[in-house]
């Protein structure tokens with residue numbers, strides 16, 4: 001039996017291994033060291049690697065990303081933490097106008113081995129400024145790579161790849177998954193960026209789901225299987241680069257597509273996937289594509305409203321039924 | 326101040342104290358969703374500042390803002406219901422603890438983004454200045470927030486435009502688990518006022534009268550059109566960063582030392598010296614406890630918002646705003 005660890009432990013293991021492997025790797029962020037991190041992800045690393053490599057910062061997101069980016073530009077390999085993805089609003093200039101474009105603007109003169117880790121997602125009634133899924137802001141910015149893992153196995157392998165990557169990567173964890181367990185081998189492994197994973201095979205409907213929605217989709221698929229509807233769940237794992245082939249291949253098999261993400265529907269990743277599939281696999285489609293996403297509102301505080309706004313298992317089941325006709 | 330006025334200060338501090346304890350209890354019992362930042366220990370800052378404001382003045386608050394808004398006159402029941410996520414809450418259950426606002430009472434809003442409110446205070450002050458009605462904005466923020474770019478940008482702007490803002494740095498010695506010593510080299514945030522050529526003052530944030538005096542002076546200056554002031558109130562939070570945080574980063578004996586300088590104990594001692602009978606103060610406290618209990622009851626009995634209400638209030642109901650809902 002393979003051991004099981006949580007996503008939190010998976011992140012920590014990846015960080016520890018990369019810190020051990022490469023002296024140029026260091027962590028920078030708010031309360032990640034002495035305090036052990038808001039989500040306790042980095043707990044123990046400060047004791048193990050010391051304050052020079054696990055660097056606590058003031059509450060200054062723009063300064064954090066700027067410092068990481070500058071160090072990366074001259075050859076270090078920093079991993080910055082933004083405590084909640086919502087706070088990228090505070091440092092979006094450094095991310096989108098600086099990190100994403102520096103290489104291009106300098107005609108390829110600079111390489112930015114920079115990783116930004118940050119948790120997103122709703123589910124804790126943390127309201128409008130602590131619950132967002134902001135991946136669309138990032139995938140819309142050429143120059144950034146964007147990773148959104150769901151399982152502990154993927155989290156560990158992809159984070160190691162992100163840290164070794166020579167381009168800026170935004171690595172979006174999900175706060176509701178930190179305690180989620182899954183099998184992770186003892187030995188070292190790296191999952192290349194840009195490879196989707198089929199989380200469940202099925203012949204009837206392709207369900208592309210990201211992050212926590214992978215679990216919701218799996219639950220929906222289990223219920224639908226009882227009625228004889230077989231869903232194929234494709235977890236892209238990285239949104240940029242995107243494993244289009246895996247999605248297209250699955251749609252070629254099933255002829256039906258549902259895209260599920262927690263971010264609001266409008267202008268979201270689902271629209272991008274739908275456009276790709278319509279352009280490149282139109283002839284395979286037997287039904288209009290369905291999107292299951294959050295409603296186009298900010299995230300409300302009340303648990304009832306939060307649940308209403310965000311996609312639920314029932315919504316995925318309903319969408320699958322719709323495409324099944 | 327008259328004795329009645331002094332007692333009123335105490336009453337408001339008691340209100341905040343008991344309000345915070347009740348919400349903490351309810352939170353730990355699982356009756357309140359989300360997370361909570363308690364202002365217990367910092368009541369003298371909220372009350373000292375707000376007691377120096379006019380009714381039509383404004384406050385801009387923070388994630389640790391229950392005290393600020395209560396001191397500015399927020400309705401106890403509507404606030405409690407908001408924190409419970411109920412439809413009767415002052416923000417219909419959409420905001421919660423970190424986003425309390427009540428514009429009718431000059432409460433421009435709490436904020437979940439550290440440092441997010443500071444530039445907004447300038448805008449409110451700019452409008453007041455253009456309208457020449459003598460209003461002032463009290464802008465609360467923490468020691469941690471004083472390291473955000475927004476703090477520096479906003480103080481500079483307020484300085485060059487002589488905006489009527491009282492910037493209240495509530496220095497409770499920690500930004501989350503990081504002590505002030507570890508997040509900035511200046512001992513006094515107020516020293517940063519010099520960089521913007523505005524007055525800066527350090528105040529004992531556990532002495533409600535000292536805070537009030539300093540705020541009155543800053544408000545006078547602001548109303549005379551002479552511009553902003555940076556007041557630093559040194560204080561301490563008794564709970565951890567959030568309710569449930571064990572506060573393992575505190576120095577040994579630190580909490581105990583600050584508990585002895587509990588602003589409510591200090592002020593009660595002062596009132597008794599001024600001849601306010603202890604029995605009257607006890608009765609006042611019992612009355613406050615009852616009021617807070619009623620607010621808890623109200624919140625508890627109130628309904629959760631109906632699902633469809635989640636789709637309201639995204640936009641003002643203009644033609645464009647209505648068409649933006651889909």
Ligand SMILES: Cc1ncc(C[n+]2csc(CCOP(=O)(O)OP(=O)(O)O)c2C)c(N)n1
Pocket residue numbers: 030059061083087090362388389437438439440466467468469470471497499500501566
């Ligand atoms: C932009 C941003 N960064 C980080 C946080 C997380 N956070 C919430 S409160 C807090 C500490 C704030 O410290 P301070 O300003 O001193 O206020 P206090 O909590 O002590 O009242 C942090 C880091 C946040 N909410 N917003």
Ligand SMILES: [Mg+2]
Pocket residue numbers: 467468469495496497498499500501
């Ligand atoms: Mg503080």
